[in-house]
Amino acid sequence: MLSIRVLFLLVAAVSGATTNDQPGHRGGHQHPGKSQAARCQALCSCLDAKFPQLVSYEGQATYISEQNYWSQQQANTKPVCRFTPTSAEDVSVAIKEIRDYGCPFAVKSGGHASFQGASNVDGGITIDLLKLSEINVSADRKITHTGTGNRWEDVYSKLDPMNLAVIGGRNGDIGVGGLPLGGGISFFSGFHGWACDNVQNYQVVLADGRIVNANQSSHPDLYFALRGGGNNFGVVTRMDLETFEQGLLWGGSTVYSLDKNSSLYDAFYWFNVNAKDDPNAALIVSAACIKAIGSCLFSNNYNYIEPEVNPPVFHNFTRVQNVTSTQRISNLLDFTNELKSTQPNGYRQAFFSITLLNDAQIMKDILNDIWYPAVQPLLKVEGFLGTLVFQVITEPIIEKFSKAGGNALGITAEQGPLMVLNMDFQWNSTTDDDQVLSIENTIIEKATALAKSRGLFHRYIYQNYAYITQDVFDGYGPQSKARLLKVQRDYDLKHVFVDLQPGYFKIRP
Secondary structure, X not given: OOOXXXXXXXXXXXHOOOEOOOOOOOOOOOOEOOOXXXXXXXXXXXXXXXXXXXXXXXXXXXXXXXOOOOEHHHHOOOOOXXXXXXXXXXXXXXXXXXXXXXXXXXXXXXXXXXXXXXXXXXXXXXXXXXXXXXXXXXXXXXXXXXXXXXXXXXXXXXXXXXXXXXXXXXXXXXXXXXXXXXXXXXXXXXXXXXXXXHEEEEEEEOOOOOEEEXXXXXXXXXXXXXXXXXXXXXXXEEEEEEOXXXXXXXXXXXXXXXXXXXXXXXXXXXXXXXXXXXXXXXXXXXXXXEOOOOEEEEEEEEEXXXXXXXXXXXHHHHOOOOOEEOOEEEOHHHHHHHHHHOOOOOEEEEEEXXXXXXXXXXXXXXXXXXXXXXXXXXXXXXXOEEEEEEEEEOHHHHHHOOHHHOOOOOOOHHHOOEEEEEEEEXXXXXXXXXXXXXXXXXXXXXXXXXXXXXXXXXXXOOHHHOOOOOOOOHHHOHHHHHHHHHHHHHHOOOOHHHHHOOOOOXXXX
């Protein structure tokens, strides 16, 4: 029996008898037929000939292994082939060929986005950065050079024994390559800012195949855009991360009954106002309704970047009677593995997010009057787990947004403190998609309307928790969006990373 690789090569060879240079696709390649399917088959064959060990097709072991994504929606998306580069130079070759053949593509770092097409593509080619796995610490221990095929647990496994840390994901399974491009909330954000504020340099493959370094002195406009601008400007192949001394931390997850919401939200409000006096603390406040147990509860995460048990900044929370707690002193990797265990692969997933001004009463009203009644029918849906999460954007965090020339998020100090509201709904089957998504969208619409009616709405949408229908870049404000559009014109005039890479959030006029 002919192998799948040989079959693809034969199809491309036979189809190649017809030449058709597609309008809008630059380069001298002969496109086999007019269809996207034919172009993408030919592209895969072209890359297979150049990199025979780096291209895989459906049914092959490598392809199957690399189709490992957090959400069902992404895992069920089927590219014609997957390309697994070993260097930025490999990525450069692939981008040139993709551009010339006019084949849609996606790029995967960790694959932790929820919706279809974010880092996988039907009928196109997916570039899986898995093998870009370098992790090297500079001699002075101030910079960690990390390939974007790593997950944060890989980085922390390297740095923890060295008593070092970087600003990265709180779930160890998340990819290095995606989080900072959308912002990147961290356990250390009160002290250091978000992940995007702590990347000293991005190595990027541009639309024309050039490999450049983007930092404060080289391509500073691109450096700005990559700090929150998503996947619109190039393929980031390496990040050079600011690195600092870090020992053990205190923290863990604490569960409460849902009727403690008033005390917990009052404590959240106080924390967001007063965190400027102790930037060592990080906080996630989550209400959850779970089909498996048939009820709802709070599961909050408290973290402190010193090994101090129950520091005063958390006393308003820890004095509230809890059901159970994992609070302990441990290392960063352990805490990120704890959060990883709460977000298993294999379910259908949908994030939504909005941003509000700091206010305890609206938190209570959204929970009690909007979210809780709306999710009750979903407790009959197989595999359902729905969360309503509030996270702080404190004044110290916002101050760090101006670091190293500033990020692209469009938030200024006088607007804070703020709070990010995000929902994540999880369920088993496509048959429940319409019901789950309709209810989740309705909750966001009602919460938005309530916030606007009280003058508590902020335009910002946190990209890493947004749903595909939300306009992330309008939320950055007109000035930031205009700067991003100019960078796009300067670096990707033909819109390779918008039109040929259709997935995730796109910056458009």
